[in-house]
Amino acid sequence: MFRSFVVPSSEVPGFSPIYRHPRYKDGTQNKEFADIKTLYDLFISMVANHPKKEFLGTREFYPETDTFGDFKWISTTDSAEIVDHIGAGLDSIYAQYAPEPNETTGQQPMGIFSINRWEWLLAELAALRSRRYVVGITDIAGVDSSEYVINFADTRVIVCSIDKIPRMLDRMDKTPNLKAIISMDKLDCSKPTVATQAFSAEVTDKLKAQADSLGVVLMDLDQVIQIGKANPTEPTLPSPDDLCNICFTSGTTGAQKGAFLTHKNLIYSAKANYLHYRPKNTTILSYMSRAHIYDRILVYFLMLDIVRVGFFSGDVSRVLDDMQVLRPTFFATVPPVLNRMYDKIASNTIGAKGIKGLLCRMAYKSKEKRITSGRGYKHFLWDRIVFNKVAKLFGGEIELAVCGGTIFASQVQNFMRACLSCDVTQVFGQTETSGTSMCQERQDFSTGTCGVPTPGVDLRLRSIPEMGYNVTDSPCPRGELLIRGDHISKGYYQEPEKTAELMEDGWMVTGDIVTVNTDGTFTIVERIKNAIRSASTVYIEPGPLEVIYSNHHLISQCYVYGSSRIFKLVAIVVPRPETFVPWARNIAKSPKAELIELCESKEVAEALTQELLKLGSEARVPSPAMIGAVHLEPKPLEQVNSQFYSTALKIRRHLVNQHYMPVFDKLCETVDFTTDPKFSEIKSSEKK
Incomplete structure (x- = not known):
């Protein structure tokens, strides 16, 4: 078929x-869903069709023991009320501190700078309520990346978690157009969250004073809600062609680019996914960065029915624990x-x-x-x-x-x-x-x-x-x-x-x-752009090869590199300790050697290269895509350099190549792949 x-x-x-x-x-x-033309329509429709249903969930946090309890839920109806209050409060804040629309877009941007939490989604919807658009900000690639996005998108109002505030204030000279910072966490620290652990009322008082001295408005989301309650406004509804997000790409092939995404774009995408899967009454865990598109479109298309969105506890290593409590x-x-x-x-x-x-x-x-x-x-x-x-x-x-x-x-x-x-x-x-x-x-x-x-x-x-x-x-x-x-x-x-x-x-x-x-x-x-042209003039795709080689029982991660200088590839290999260490100790004839020492062994590296040659042959990998030499890296690549992976967890090959180029150069110089007898044997067998 x-x-x-x-x-x-x-x-x-x-x-x-x-x-x-x-x-x-x-x-x-x-x-289908012809009446839903904007993300704000989507939200209002879900609330109307499923009033008082559990919508957004967060685990209770106990700072004394650094543990988490059950999920506590905000209903669809209460979410709509909160969005109205935040939206009205934002109207007052923008009118006073950032009244002019962006010259390029004709609308007003609002930055959101935080891990996934219910405030992220409701702040986004509140911005959309008045034809504003959202700019997602991350700092996984370093401080400069967040400042780049803030400046590049001319973001003057930012909603963020409290832990982002000190750094933004300390580096205000880098973001001179920033006018208002809104903390998702209470500035009096009366409600503990993961983000408030390093803060106290005394610390936040100093932050307020610092903000005043810099001419920046600093308040929390509860204050915005109170402003909205005192100064209600009617929504200024967006149109399908209005800008909804400037969503920055992962930066896997170079500098991040800010993609324009309209309401029409995102609703069309949400409908496409919903019509394909047609999910009903879904529960999900939100843990992949909302600054990128994946988690956002996931929530949007599930909102075409009713969805319970449980937000993770803030640490990806605890995702399975969060899932056991949430039961998505x-x-x-x-x-x-x-x-x-x-x-x-x-x-x-x-x-x-x-x-x-x-x-x-x-x-x-x-x-x-x-x-x-x-x-x-x-x-x-x-x-x-x-x-x-x-x-x-x-x-x-x-x-x-x-x-x-x-x-x-x-x-x-x-x-x-x-x-x-x-x-x-x-x-x-x-x-x-x-x-x-x-x-x-x-x-x-x-x-x-x-x-x-x-x-x-x-x-x-x-x-x-x-x-x-x-x-x-x-x-x-x-x-x-x-x-x-x-x-x-x-x-x-x-x-x-x-x-x-x-x-x-x-x-x-x-x-x-x-x-x-x-x-x-x-x-x-x-x-x-990732394709490698080897000395044999054949183009090689590294991604599929890394999947093949990473499936070896001794390997956790494999990153391959090649160039027009060599006929085969070289690789950075991160071992899987539980299987690699016993095997490598036997190769090195050193029964007590630890992982780092084994990774430095020339004999172990050569033996693992032979393992990969064998695996490549069994998988019918073409000769130019065979691994000719390896460098053993004891630490996972994300621990070597956190910038190797984007917030969407895609490998940034240009950064990895830059970091390991001395290693690649050494591997290429010490091994003559053109005369490698194993390479000749493989080529002969292929001809047969």
Whole structure:
């Protein structure tokens, strides 16, 4: 069965035919939810249809013991009242301190600078109530990145958690246009949160004095609400074409770009996802940064029904604990997070020693066979004995999991399907596409695919002959992905040249290499900018290779590098300590050696290189994509440098390359890949 709909007679030279969702063949969304045209409409509609339902949840925090209790909920009706009060309060604040609209957008921006919490979402909705738009701010890539966004987007009013305030005040000379800072946390510290732990009323009094001396208004959200109650205003409703967000890209290929996203863009994207999955009465945990698009579009499309949004306790390492308390029915994640969960769970189940490991491996083998043959996700015996216990780590109620962001390992996808006994699907979207373009369908038991176009989205490929990708390739067309639909960004803030490069003849140019599989699903191969041209003049996609090599039982992370100087790749390898250390001690003949010492061993590095050569051969990796030498890094890459990963948890290859270039240069100089006998043997076997 060919899963996508192919628009008849839509091929033109150099381009594939146009592909659409199989149930929305005319390229529209069938006018469903036609009355919802803005995000504010979406919110008001949900409140009207589901009054007094639990909507936003936060775990109670106990500072004395640094522990968390149950989730406490704000209802839809109460949320609407809070949004009205904050919105009216913001109207007064803007009128007094930042009355002029932005010269470029004609509207007023409002920054939000915080981890995910209920105040983030309600402050956003309050801004939209008066035709303002939101600029999400993060500091994961350092102070300079937050200041860059504040200045670049001309953000004059910021709503933030209290822990962000001291640094902003200390560096006000870097953000001279900032006029007002609104703390999500009470400035008298009367209500403890994770963010207020390092603060007291005495400390915040000094912050107020510092703000006064700098000419910056400092107040908290409760004060804004009181201003709104005392000075009520009617909403100034946004239109579909009004700017809703300036959402900054992950910065994986260079400087961050601020993508314009209108209400029409985001509502179209939300409808596309909802019509594809049609979720009902969903509970989710919000933990992926709301400054980026993934978590936001997730909440938006689930609001087309009713959703309970539980916000995580502030530490990603506690996500599983939060899930066990919340018991979500829908789980959204990205490969780096899921890979860490997989490593931990697999080592205690299918990787365990003795009878336990034997039983878990038997259970997984049986269930994986059942899943891949299309017979469903549940097993009457193995679920009771093994997998229900694992599912309870995630709350035990998950009905659907989606994974997006980067390439997703098939091994991890099938393992999580077995553990959760539900669909675990891959999705694909970009900031510029409002977070959506294609989704794997429910009951699609395959792996390695992002599924089909979402409803109302057109996809096509164009050939890249200089890289060897052509839409005429058989049996699977390959090329650069182009996307069309009302969810596409209007361009980039203050960057007309990059905006001009975004669209061609009504199609968005993604920069992604894609394959159309024989069943009509799509597989993302790699970013064109990430492709490596080796000395053999062959283009190599590092992402899929890193997935293959990272699946080795000795490896936690693998980052590959290549250039036109060498015929094979070199790699930074982060070992998986529980399996690597015993193996490496045997290689080094040093039974008490620790991880750091083993990573410095030349013999261990050479032995691991041979392991990867063997794995590459078994996986039919072409010769230029073989690993010729490795550098062992004892620390995870995110601990080596937090800037290696964006807030969307995508690898910033240019920063990793810059950091490790001396290592790569040394590896390239010490190994002559052109005369490596193993390289010759592999080439000979390929010819046969």
